[in-house]
Amino acid sequence: MGAHPVLRYLRSERPDLRADVVAGLPGAISSVPDGMACAVLVGVNPIHGLYASFAGPVAGGLTSSTRLMVITTTTAASLAAGSALERVEPGDRPDALVLLTIIAGVVMVLAGIARLGRYTRFVSHSVMIGFLTGISANIFFGQIPDLTGAQASGEFPLAKALDVVLHPSRIDVASLLAGLTALGILFGLSRTRLRAVSALVALVVPTAIVMIVGADSVARVEDVGQIPRGVPLPHLPSLGLLSFSLVTGALAVAAIVLVQGSGVAEAAPNRDATVSNPNRDFIAQGVGNLAAGFFRGQPVGGSVGQTALNQAVGGRTRWAAIFSGLWMLVILAAFSGVVGLVAMPTLAAVLVFAAAGSLRPGELRTILRTGPTSQIAIVSTFFATLFLPVAAAVGIGVTLSLLLQLNQGAMDLKVVELKPAGDGRWIEHPAPEVLSSHQTIVLDVYGSLLYAGSRTLGVHLPDPAGAEAPAVVLRLRGRTAVGATFVKVLADYAAALHAVGGRLYLSGVDHGLAELLRRTDRVDVSGPVRVFEASELVGESTAKALNEAETWAVGHRGDVPDR
Structure with missing residues (x-):
């Protein structure tokens, strides 16, 4: 014993x-x-x-x-x-x-x-x-x-x-x-x-x-x-x-x-x-x-x-x-x-x-x-x-x-543009300050998206004003928790895109975060915002979102004449 x-x-x-x-x-x-x-x-x-x-x-x-x-x-x-x-x-x-x-x-x-x-x-x-x-x-x-x-x-x-x-x-x-x-x-x-x-x-x-x-x-x-x-x-x-x-x-x-x-x-x-x-x-x-x-x-x-x-x-x-x-x-x-x-x-x-x-x-x-x-x-x-x-x-x-x-979380935030390099790989470039008409862009974010970080994100996202029908894919892989400030920033940016005939796509979204976005009345995930949940294969949901965004952009290219 x-x-x-x-x-x-x-x-x-x-x-x-x-x-x-x-x-x-x-x-x-x-x-x-x-x-x-x-x-x-x-x-x-x-x-x-x-x-x-x-x-x-x-x-x-x-x-x-x-x-x-x-x-x-x-x-x-x-x-x-x-x-x-x-x-x-x-x-x-x-x-x-x-x-x-x-x-x-x-x-x-x-x-x-x-x-x-x-x-x-x-x-x-x-x-x-x-x-x-x-x-x-x-x-x-x-x-x-x-x-x-x-x-x-x-x-x-x-x-x-x-x-x-x-x-x-x-x-x-x-x-x-x-x-x-x-x-x-x-x-x-x-x-x-x-x-x-x-x-x-x-x-x-x-x-x-x-x-x-x-x-x-x-x-x-x-x-x-x-x-x-x-x-x-x-x-x-x-x-x-x-x-x-x-x-x-x-x-x-x-x-x-x-x-x-x-x-x-x-x-x-x-x-x-x-x-x-x-x-x-x-x-x-x-x-x-x-x-x-x-x-x-x-x-x-x-x-x-x-x-x-x-x-x-x-x-x-x-x-x-x-x-x-x-x-x-x-x-x-x-x-x-x-x-x-x-x-x-x-x-x-x-x-x-x-x-x-x-x-x-x-x-x-x-x-x-x-x-x-x-x-x-x-x-x-x-x-x-x-x-x-x-x-x-x-x-x-x-x-x-x-x-x-x-403050450090807000200061460290960075938005970059991702361009496909083939074989599921991506090349990172500095994000543009403004969006171009009838173009699709993939963005990734480094840094915290809580509180001040979300507001900093809103400042660094490319400005859709002046563009026509732009499509933005925002990659959110690994983000499991966000606050009301992020939801507001996301809703405001989606509204700004919608005002110029554009659309926002969210890729790599955690299932819990996707459910939160669906529950809120600030982000219309059935209309101007589309959500692609993350899978085990890294980059898969972003590739799908980019493909759908480009298809949508081609379909709307003739709706508004180019400037």
């Missing part, structure tokens, strides 16, 4: 299990500074980042289809959460964070169930790079006050950074030295074997120095709030904090996490060559957020850095991510009391280093060289992220992606 399906699903071979237990420890250690730093971005006690670093990898690892994906705190999701909670009173922010995380988790689970994974491809690469670059810039500028120990004011991170620069007397020298020491350690260890623990070293060494020299002016984590000792217990959210801004913030977090998660899945393919399921990964990230929320954690998602580390240290199955969460639970039980002693400038240094490392100068150069459309997309999204709330920037980015998609 076989094993239970759940046991088969989670089962690992013993050698893999040992490797995954070992691989999980570096992930847990590196998650300590990462989780704390992400909580700083949200504006809450760093313990919430550590709680999420325990719950997210365990719950997400049990359900993801990308087996090495580590679902934990990310800077982008943290910044989005912080933006959503910006106007929440500090005392209510932890409970509001829990509610936001759970709402985001529900949205992600529903997105996966609704199979919305395919729609992530509609967010253009230019928009995503512009958004991520803006996120990196916000993180960098936003940490300048903590890095320097200066009090700063401003409505957005860049304004706060400028306030520090313009008032250098506010900088605390001890805090600045602690932050710069941490940055030096991070850069110094980044190319060594200690890279995986460099962030932890950057927290411990400067903090120890601060404690030894008695630099009381340097802020510590415990100044942000009391650090609970021991392991977290489940916690139900307070629905009294539910608001419109909280819901829109959760939607922004979900959008960011889902798109980033798709990128993580591409970068970490399964070792057995099975293809990742984006919808299942959506659900896994949603489950990770639900678990993080119920254990008082913050939003989590597929982490590029933690997943790369998981691969680098020898993770083999989903258990590597799960064990990183379980190791984090051990760290919380044994060392949670030490967390409060960490110097805040060192956390700022970790974030500044992460922001600098996430920049992609090569991709930025490539996008900026690919033309005005990509340039507009990346620059617009970057500045929207820099100066607007993250939820608004995400909305602008998604809208801009859709508009660029529609």
Whole structure:
């Protein structure tokens, strides 16, 4: 009798299990500074980042289809959460964070169930790079006050950074030295074997120095709030904090996490060559957020850095991510009391280093060289992220992606003339601007015929005005879905041909499209428009349409004298 399906699903071979237990420890250690730093971005006690670093990898690892994906705190999701909670009173922010995380988790689970994974491809690469670059810039500028120990004011991170620069007397020298020491350690260890623990070293060494020299002016984590000792217990959210801004913030977090998660899945393919399921990964990230929320954690998602580390240290199955969460639970039980002693400038240094490392100068150069459309997309999204709330920037980015998609589809449309070359072959020529009297022409179309593309088609079709009894064969092979705009353009062109005694023939028409045209009252397929459905033999219906069009043209040649 076989094993239970759940046991088969989670089962690992013993050698893999040992490797995954070992691989999980570096992930847990590196998650300590990462989780704390992400909580700083949200504006809450760093313990919430550590709680999420325990719950997210365990719950997400049990359900993801990308087996090495580590679902934990990310800077982008943290910044989005912080933006959503910006106007929440500090005392209510932890409970509001829990509610936001759970709402985001529900949205992600529903997105996966609704199979919305395919729609992530509609967010253009230019928009995503512009958004991520803006996120990196916000993180960098936003940490300048903590890095320097200066009090700063401003409505957005860049304004706060400028306030520090313009008032250098506010900088605390001890805090600045602690932050710069941490940055030096991070850069110094980044190319060594200690890279995986460099962030932890950057927290411990400067903090120890601060404690030894008695630099009381340097802020510590415990100044942000009391650090609970021991392991977290489940916690139900307070629905009294539910608001419109909280819901829109959760939607922004979900959008960011889902798109980033798709990128993580591409970068970490399964070792057995099975293809990742984006919808299942959506659900896994949603489950990770639900678990993080119920254990008082913050939003989590597929982490590029933690997943790369998981691969680098020898993770083999989903258990590597799960064990990183379980190791984090051990760290919380044994060392949670030490967390409060960490110097805040060192956390700022970790974030500044992460922001600098996430920049992609090569991709930025490539996008900026690919033309005005990509340039507009990346620059617009970057500045929207820099100066607007993250939820608004995400909305602008998604809208801009859709508009660029529609515009590109319309711009790429091309109409060509096909002339028979014998043996079922065709020669392609540029389409004429006007039709000639008593002549038959075959046209083919490249590009999208939805929305603006249909209107562009109407502009590029040869003008029948001035011609007498022209016949046009329009090849539509492969077009399975069209909209009302296309039907209108088709009806208008058929009417223009009919006005000069001409006729329109449609070839290669999909059966479903043919039925749609027959149902509509805009296109008279029994009169001035003739429809030839596609067959398995490519070009057969077009040849039939051309033959009938030429026969019709010959029959009507004498009806109207040539000009």
